[in-house]
Amino acid sequence: MQEFIRLWFNYSDLKEVLPVLVEGARITVVVAIAAQAIGVAGGLVLALLRISKLKILRLPAIVYIDLFRGTPLIMQVLIAYTALPLFGINLDAITTGIVVMGLNTAAYDAEILRAGIESIHAGQMEAARSLGMTYLQSMRYVILPQTVRRVLPPLTNDFIILIKDTAILSIVAVPELLRNAKEWVGWKARFSGYTGAALVYLAMTLPLTRLVSWMERRLSMGEADHAPQKGFLRRMFSFGSDEGSGTTGKGPRRSTHR
Amino acid sequence: MTRAPDRHNSEEVPIDELSTGRESIVRIVDLHKQFHQLQVLKGINLEVERGDVMVVIGPSGSGKSTMLRCINRLEESTSGHIFIEGDDIMAPGANVNALRQKVGIVFQSFNLFPHLTVLGNVMLAPLKVQRRPKGQVEETARRNLERVGLSDKVDVYPAQLSGGQQQRVAIARALAMEPDIMLFDEVTSALDPELVKEVLDAMKELAQEGMTMLVVTHEMGFAKEVGTWAVFMDEGVIVERAEPGELFDNPKNERTKSFLSKVL
Ligand SMILES: Nc1ncnc2c1ncn2[C@@H]1O[C@H](COP(=O)(O)OP(=O)(O)O)[C@@H](O)[C@H]1O
Ligand SMILES: [Mg+2]
Numbered sequence: 063m064q065e066f067i068r069l070w071f072n073y074s075d076l077k078e079v080l081p082v083l084v085e086g087a088r089i090t091v092v093v094a095i096a097a098q099a100i101g102v103a104g105g106l107v108l109a110l111l112r113i114s115k116l117k118i119l120r121l122p123a124i125v126y127i128d129l130f131r132g133t134p135l136i137m138q139v140l141i142a143y144t145a146l147p148l149f150g151i152n153l154d155a156i157t158t159g160i161v162v163m164g165l166n167t168a169a170y171d172a173e174i175l176r177a178g179i180e181s182i183h184a185g186q187m188e189a190a191r192s193l194g195m196t197y198l199q200s201m202r203y204v205i206l207p208q209t210v211r212r213v214l215p216p217l218t219n220d221f222i223i224l225i226k227d228t229a230i231l232s233i234v235a236v237p238e239l240l241r242n243a244k245e246w247v248g249w250k251a252r253f254s255g256y257t258g259a260a261l262v263y264l265a266m267t268l269p270l271t272r273l274v275s276w277m278e279r280r281l282s283m284g285e286a287d288h289a290p291q292k293g294f295l296r297r298m299f300s301f302g303s304d305e306g307s308g309t310t311g312k313g314p315r316r317s318t319h320r
Numbered sequence: 321m322t323r324a325p326d327r328h329n330s331e332e333v334p335i336d337e338l339s340t341g342r343e344s345i346v347r348i349v350d351l352h353k354q355f356h357q358l359q360v361l362k363g364i365n366l367e368v369e370r371g372d373v374m375v376v377i378g379p380s381g382s383g384k385s386t387m388l389r390c391i392n393r394l395e396e397s398t399s400g401h402i403f404i405e406g407d408d409i410m411a412p413g414a415n416v417n418a419l420r421q422k423v424g425i426v427f428q429s430f431n432l433f434p435h436l437t438v439l440g441n442v443m444l445a446p447l448k449v450q451r452r453p454k455g456q457v458e459e460t461a462r463r464n465l466e467r468v469g470l471s472d473k474v475d476v477y478p479a480q481l482s483g484g485q486q487q488r489v490a491i492a493r494a495l496a497m498e499p500d501i502m503l504f505d506e507v508t509s510a511l512d513p514e515l516v517k518e519v520l521d522a523m524k525e526l527a528q529e530g531m532t533m534l535v536v537t538h539e540m541g542f543a544k545e546v547g548t549w550a551v552f553m554d555e556g557v558i559v560e561r562a563e564p565g566e567l568f569d570n571p572k573n574e575r576t577k578s579f580l581s582k583v584l
Contacts, residue, residue, distance in 0.1 A: 183431075188394055188427070189432075192494075194417045195448060195449055199448050203448055208434065208435050
């Protein structure tokens with residue numbers, strides 16, 4: 063037991079490893095944010111294709127989403143790192159990681175965004191169209207702004223999962239948080255490096271978890287709250303809710319094991 | 321079948337002759353609409369001329385909403401013709417977004433945009449669709465909100481308004497596109513009784529300003545007072561049309577009589 067504590071919870075080891083971990087965490091954050099940006103942008107395009115009435119637009123989106131959600135992320139990572147160079151695409155490890163994680167996230171975000179869009183009452187689109195707005199104008203100015211606050215909680219959840227999933231990139235030599243911890247542990251043979259890594263992951267994810275709970279609480283308060291609000295987030299989650307039940311917080315959330 | 325004045329007696333007139341009417345705003349010719357197997361509109365013929373306030377009554381499920389929705393192509397008609405100011409809106413290549421700017425519609429459920437203020441609701445389409453300068457759009461928007469008696473609510477969000485106020489915003493929002501005709505689909509049916517009058521008053525005001533209106537309603541008092549024409553619709557056809565007083569007090573058709581005896 064003492065041996066365990068000495069190897070895993072050693073204060074001076076933790077202090078020593080911290081700069082290494084922070085260095086890795088920087089990469090983790092960069093990869094996660096960049097991948098989420100690709101994920102939301104790509105997910106939006108996929109979602110719009112997915113709800114199209116035209117089969118020729120809908121089908122590719124369905125295939126894409128099924129493919130990325132139906133295979134292990136770790137496999138997608140390995141394929142990208144081994145196959146892309148064969149096509150003459152030589153990206154550095156971090157960029158490749160961002161692209162794969164982004165493409166993967168897009169598939170999940172597409173389903174969240176689709177559910178968000180579909181949760182807006184059909185009368186909204188009709189009202190917008192009846193005023194002469196095009197389909198895309200109606201989406202942009204009427205449907206999507208209402209979708210934002212409904213999808214923010216599940217998208218943030220997704221981002222939390224994404225932060226943790228970047229650890230997968232440690233197998234392809236991306237110097238992110240877990241990779242740095244592993245190297246330090248391998249070199250020093252003291253496991254506090256892992257403990258430290260876990261604490262750094264928690265430092266990133268816990269605030270976001272709280273944020274999601276806060277957003278979900280605000281959303282479920284719904285119509286009761288019309289008081290003018292200060293601050294961007296507060297305002298976003300305060301305007302009176304519209305008719306239609308909405309799928310607040312109930313989007314197709316991906317499970318951690320993908 | 322119809323006792324309406326001659327200019328409304330359009331059933332047997334060929335299409336090319338129909339489309340020469342100068343003051344015609346909406347002309348519907350032999351309109352059919354089918355949802356899968358269900359025949360909803362079975363040959364509608366109707367003409368609305370500039371300045372008309374045409375009231376449509378009829379039992380639930382008779383196709384009144386479907387007819388209105390076909391007029392601005394929220395619903396695609398199965399066959400027949402609809403002319404808006406002489407243009408066949410079902411012709412291939414017809415510009416549906418341009419058409420919709422000429423035809424304002426107000427729904428039973430107000431469908432205001434909840435993320436925008438009252439002013440934002442009224443200004444959105446003129447800004448994005450007509451791309452008019454913001455100052456001018458805002459001026460028009462405020463004027464239209466004043467028309468429906470809501471000058472003091474411009475900066476408020478829809479959820480903070482009563483149903484009657486929301487519906488009046490919806491009217492102002494449709495007016496903002498400066499349409500040539502306004503369609504109203506049972507706009508007071510979702511309202512608490514005490515809120516009905518303010519909406520009807522706003523519509524009455526519009527009618528007095530000379531707006532061309534096609535109004536589906538159960539408000540017989542309004543229909544009689546404001547309507548210049550009334551039509552009775554049943555099972556996907558227009559059964560009878562006349563001046564409102566005539567139609568309500570002296571219906572000719574048995575189905576009209578039977579319907580009126582139930583609702584009056
Ligand atoms: N989108 C639709 N799909 C299938 N049936 C519909 C649809 N819209 C309306 N209907 C049917 O068409 C008929 C006429 O409906 P509607 O035009 O709403 O009548 P009204 O407005 O006179 O009450 C009803 O039987 C209704 O169920
Ligand atoms: Mg109806």
